[in-house]
Amino acid sequence: MDKIISVYWFAVLLIVAGAVVYMVSSFYGNPYDIRDYETQTLISHVAECVIPNNYLDKKFVSEYESENFLSDCRINFATESDFGWDATGQYFFNLKIQDFNSGESFFDNSFGNLNINDLCTLQKNEITGEKLPFCLERKFYSVDSDGTQYLVIINAAIDKNEKNVN
Amino acid sequence: MKKMLTNNRAQEKDFSKKNHHVDFFVNKKAQVGETTTWLVATLIILFIITMAIFSLKLGFNPSENKIRFSYYDSLVQKSSMSFLLSKSADGQKVFDVLRNSEAMNPEEEKLGSQIFSEKKDDFYLFITFDVGTGILSSLSNYLTKDVLRGDVMIKGFDQRIFISENKFFKLGLYFPND
Numbered sequence: 001m002d003k004i005i006s007v008y009w010f011a012v013l014l015i016v017a018g019a020v021v022y023m024v025s026s027f028y029g030n031p032y033d034i035r036d037y038e039t040q041t042l043i044s045h046v047a048e049c050v051i052p053n054n055y056l057d058k059k060f061v062s063e064y065e066s067e068n069f070l071s072d073c074r075i076n077f078a079t080e081s082d083f084g085w086d087a088t089g090q091y092f093f094n095l096k097i098q099d100f101n102s103g104e105s106f107f108d109n110s111f112g113n114l115n116i117n118d119l120c121t122l123q124k125n126e127i128t129g130e131k132l133p134f135c136l137e138r139k140f141y142s143v144d145s146d147g148t149q150y151l152v153i154i155n156a157a158i159d160k161n162e163k164n165v166n
Numbered sequence: 167m168k169k170m171l172t173n174n175r176a177q178e179k180d181f182s183k184k185n186h187h188v189d190f191f192v193n194k195k196a197q198v199g200e201t202t203t204w205l206v207a208t209l210i211i212l213f214i215i216t217m218a219i220f221s222l223k224l225g226f227n228p229s230e231n232k233i234r235f236s237y238y239d240s241l242v243q244k245s246s247m248s249f250l251l252s253k254s255a256d257g258q259k260v261f262d263v264l265r266n267s268e269a270m271n272p273e274e275e276k277l278g279s280q281i282f283s284e285k286k287d288d289f290y291l292f293i294t295f296d297v298g299t300g301i302l303s304s305l306s307n308y309l310t311k312d313v314l315r316g317d318v319m320i321k322g323f324d325q326r327i328f329i330s331e332n333k334f335f336k337l338g339l340y341f342p343n344d
Contacts, residue, residue, distance in 0.1 A: 008204070012208055019215040022219065023219060044240045138241055140244050143248045
């Protein structure tokens with residue numbers, strides 16, 4: 001009888017342990033897609049750099065060397081070396097600053113991995129897929145200290161699908 | 167004599183049998199109580215585990231495994247500030263015009279509509295020109311909550327931008343119903 005009870009106890013233990021392992025692995029075994037939040041953070045950072053104190057920094061709409069943009073705005077595209085990310089680049093953004101009324105463009109430059117933008121274009125053309133990058137476009141209004149009105153458009157995209165999508 | 171011995175042996179055997187019988191029943195009773203407890207406990211454990219796994223399966227779709235954040239839109243804030251810092255036709259800042267007037271001028275209203283007409287796939291943003299008096303609210307206006315629009319309760323927020331202590335205009339950011 002003692003043997004039967006021991007086996008019974010062992011079976012209960014196995015059932016509980018098995019269920020806990022199953023639930024934990026189901027919950028944490030799938031990646032969380034945080035690229036939405038990452039992209040918003042990237043866009044906010046670029047916006048904060050272009051409009052530091054409520055007014056748009058006029059240097060970006062005059063003669064500005066776009067090569068200095070990433071260092072001026074303290075943007076670093078470095079990623080971990082997993083899946084060869086460091087070699088290909090996982091980030092992209094395009095910044096457009098144009099006149100609010102006429103649409104005349106003062107600044108239109110892209111940074112990061114341009115191939116990601118091509119995949120975003122595919123998505124805009126309603127081509128869907130599981131392993132596509134996350135793309136986001138935001139527009140907002142701004143003025144400079146002289147009162148000139150601008151429309152700022154930021155297109156940002158993050159690939160990193162290996163760690164965010166199943 | 168021989169018969170007596172045989173009877174004694176039979177009695178001993180019978181006594182031993184009886185004693186064994188008694189011991190067995192005493193042990194069995196104790197085990198029945200414990201076993202019944204754990205049998206019920208096992209059923210409860212199995213029920214809880216099944217429900218947990220079932221609810222996990224129901225409410226968890228790996229393809230939609232995204233973290234949902236409370237919505238805080240810094241770009242809306244930037245647009246709002248820029249709107250207030252814009253200059254009107256007479257060279258005054260919109261902020262000053264609004265502070266000194268009782269209602270929104272058509273010119274500012276038009277500019278506001280142009281700025282805040284952004285319509286996204288996943289949310290709607292628009293400005294409602296409720297310039298008027300109001301009680302200063304300590305609510306965090308940027309966090310998503312249930313908002314009554316007309317007769318319909320939807321998710322979103324009303325952002326009140328105070329121009330003076332008791333004057334504000336209102337921005338609305340609303341999500342479509344799930």
